[in-house]
Amino acid sequence: MSAFRLAGGGAVDRARPLAFTFNGRALGGLAGDTLASALLANGVHLVGRSFKYHRPRGIFGAGFEDGNAVVQRVAADAPANELATRIELAHGLAVRSVNCWPSPRFDVGAVAQLGARLLGAGFYYKTFMWPDWHLFEPSIRKAAGLGTAPGEAVDDAAYETRFGHCDVLVVGAGAAGLIAARTAARSGARVMLVDDGFAPGGRLLADARQIDGAPAQAWIDETLGALRAGGARVVGDATVWGYLEHNMLAMVERRPGAGLRQRAWKIRAKQVVIATGAFERPIPFAGSDRPGVMLASAARTYVNRYAVKPGTTAVVFTNNDGAYDAAADLARAGIAVTVIDSRAEPPDGATARLSGLPVDVEAGAVVQEALGRGRVHTAVVADRGGAARLLSCDLVCVSGGWNPAFHLASQSREARAVWDDARATFVPQSASSRFHLAGAARGTFDLQGCLAEGARAGAAAARAAGFTVAEAAVPRTDGEAGASIEPLWFVPPPSRGKKVFVDLVNDVTVGDLALALREGYDHIEHVKRYTTAGMGIDQGKTVNVNVIGAVAAMRGLAPDAVGTTTFRQPYVPVEFGAIAGHRAGMRRTPVRRSPMFDAHVAAGAVMYEAGLRWQRPGFYPQAGEDMAAATAREARTVRTGVGAYDGSPLGKFLVKGPDAVRLLDLLYVNDFATLKPGHGRYGVMLWEDGLVMDDGVTFRLDEHSYLLHSSTGGADRVHGHIEELLQLHYPHWRVSVLPVTSQWANVTVCGPLTREVIRAAGTDIDLGRDAFPFMTLREGEVAGLPVRAARVSWTGELSIELNTPARHGLALWQTILAAGKTFGIAPVGSEANHVLRVEAGYISTGHETDGVVDVIDLGLGRMVSKTKADFIGKRAMAIGRAGNPVRRELVGYLPADPDRLVPEGAPVTPQGARTHSEGFVSACVRSVALGRTVALGLLNDGRARHGETVFAKLPDAVIPMTVVPPVFHDADRARVKG
């Protein structure tokens, strides 16, 4: 047994020794230890070096409140910034220090302490700004920072997400939470009890208390047993880290078993009991960051729960009564204890706790400085007159009071932090009907009070959730010290130049706070950001109130006049993997595949997403072809022969009912009343604000049925738009809309040889030019498969879209390709399709339209109905055009260099100067029809500027371009209609 392990007591298993290594050194601990308690049992206090100044740092707390004892597990998938206090000891555990090289004792980076004057608050805004912060950033980042990110990606199977539902969620299984859960469960409510410790019990595990005359553990066990037997769900080693809307709470469960690292929960609770406890806060003094200085509550935890002496000679520095119980427990464990109480007259109720124990109390004095290098060896104690004396010690325990863990109440937005003078802390005040605060989280720090309040909160929560609760007796506890306190936010240093660290994690000193105030950052949120106090990995759990108190003292204000900062999520670090859960890769964004997907892949197509998660073939490279070559070949094939394009993703809607035509006339700028069955019409749809929303062809199938096509990417918004109109604005109209996009596969045959291919495949449809003219629809069969054939084109070539029920899509695709073989047919991807549509001057929503383009700008003004009284966007378009403002109009551009491609989105500026743009390039392709690059785009007053030379302004070049009409091929549409 190691020198600092007590012979008896504690919740460690002396029969189960565990071997581990720290910085390569072989050490031993016991089952039930944390890494921190095992290190202390071996006398190891120096754990690592600090974030900024590389000062020696040790174990300061005993749980999540400690951001000081940061370590790195030696494992490829270990996360960064784990806390020694939050690693459960396991056999073979290997851990090293962070932020120091070669070792925490001899750290080369500690020279940062010499340059400390350059590294004060806001140093990165000031010292390193000239000539350029980015010159300094890499080395500063390397010198700072803590652990390292996992070296290899963690398998996403190591995480899962899960929903939880309950009537009453109790957060925190300390005394208040346990009795709250028990009381609520008795009513029959579905109860979920969550605790973030390795074992439920909270401070009961650390404070060696008695309940109903027996050690508290017996009461914990009995309560948990009753809860489990009653069907309550008890989740341990889990933290509720966010309180979201409508009682949705986010929780992370660590190491839930089944090989999982973390499991993320979304819990919807009817009622919540917040019993999250409180954190002890320190009293910063010079050297209070040294190893060997720790919170009194932590020292008490190590002695009582882990049976470890964190030192042999201790100074307990306090401003309140509670630390006397800690001092007593330390003394009973055989530690020589001196209490230094900053108050002139500690109450009898406090000193009586030490009766019969060999503990000296010095009142009206403070610990002014801790001396020592890798470990404190002396405390400098000063009395009120300023006289100082030296006290030899190897442990300084500090207690500055307690801060309720306020985060969940704060995030609920239904509680405010109210300063309480008697308790010298902020306590939450709330009249919420959704949650109930209980115990130390509410500022009730005595055990008897916690039990009474927990029982009350559990009953109130169950009642609010609709259950009936019978009164039950609250168990009796043993006595404890009182709660009186005199605030002390920090002890001024004995001389200038000695640092008093208020935030150990981010190396923020009291001097930094003063500097921030001197420089005008006097709002507490500004102080926080400028100094980074409370922004470390512990999120200031222990020190936030010290920062507020210190700022208040320096500004001569009361703490509530300074106020608190926002308590942000997540409350503890949560791995990204847990939040993503199983939603990784394809499971994150499920993709859509057309029925022909496998055929495209088999043909070697490069597949990518093209709108609304549809996977489409981009191009089908043949041996030796790159993307440009394949695209050019496919486009040329369509211009000179025939191609086949998978048009299945195009948005399709069946519009049906006597008022269908009313709806179409409302949706589109053009007239639909005159459209005959079997015929189609291209339409443009606007938003109410007059801007272009979508476009596409609508066919009239019969008297009251229409087939409406939207763009691929616009299908969802078109659907929402139509439903909104019909449900909210015109509910009396007799018309329904049914999305049928996925019900139909679409094989678009395009090119001069289109008819030959379809005839070769075999069809009963007369494909003749007069029998089946442009913009008509025919039903029949192709190769024995049922089709709706539509004569539309987006390529500037003769084109027939063959729509067939999705289950026939693959067969139709393969049949067309086989039948087209003798005609040199080629499958055509989106890239070639893009080239063809740009050559033909067809717009693509999202390319040629943005948040300012109306239908007249696109040169489609002749489509706009002059007879319709109303259509969506009509009025706004008219208002927007009143006074003839300059409009950006669709134009074509021919780059002066016929080989030059201009990037999409390139601005066009007067003379190519670096000034406001007068237009932009929306698409630029290598035209196979013209053998040169061509572009589309928008240009101020563009239609009046054909023939002019304009300039695309790139970061490194200016490209002259001639303005031309926005159509480069088949301007009279003879080929399309042929």
Add this chain to the structure above:
Amino acid sequence: MMLIACPWCGPRDESEFVCGGEKLMPRGEAAGLDDAAWLERMMIRANRRGPHVETWWHAKGCLAWFAITRDTLTHEIAPEGAP
């Protein structure tokens, strides 16, 4: 994540819905307004702090469009006509 009461499906997670923003005057009623009033009613969102009426689409559910009163400060939700 809010819990939104769909008139057909009952309370469902916010992730099933698309927010349509502040509810505007029905188009038909707005037709009689002059241009300035029409722009004010149909184009300008009041962006209220407190209760306002807004529309939602149950896009990953029954496809119903409906209106609710939501307090933009507290997320408290009530039926459309509620005070």
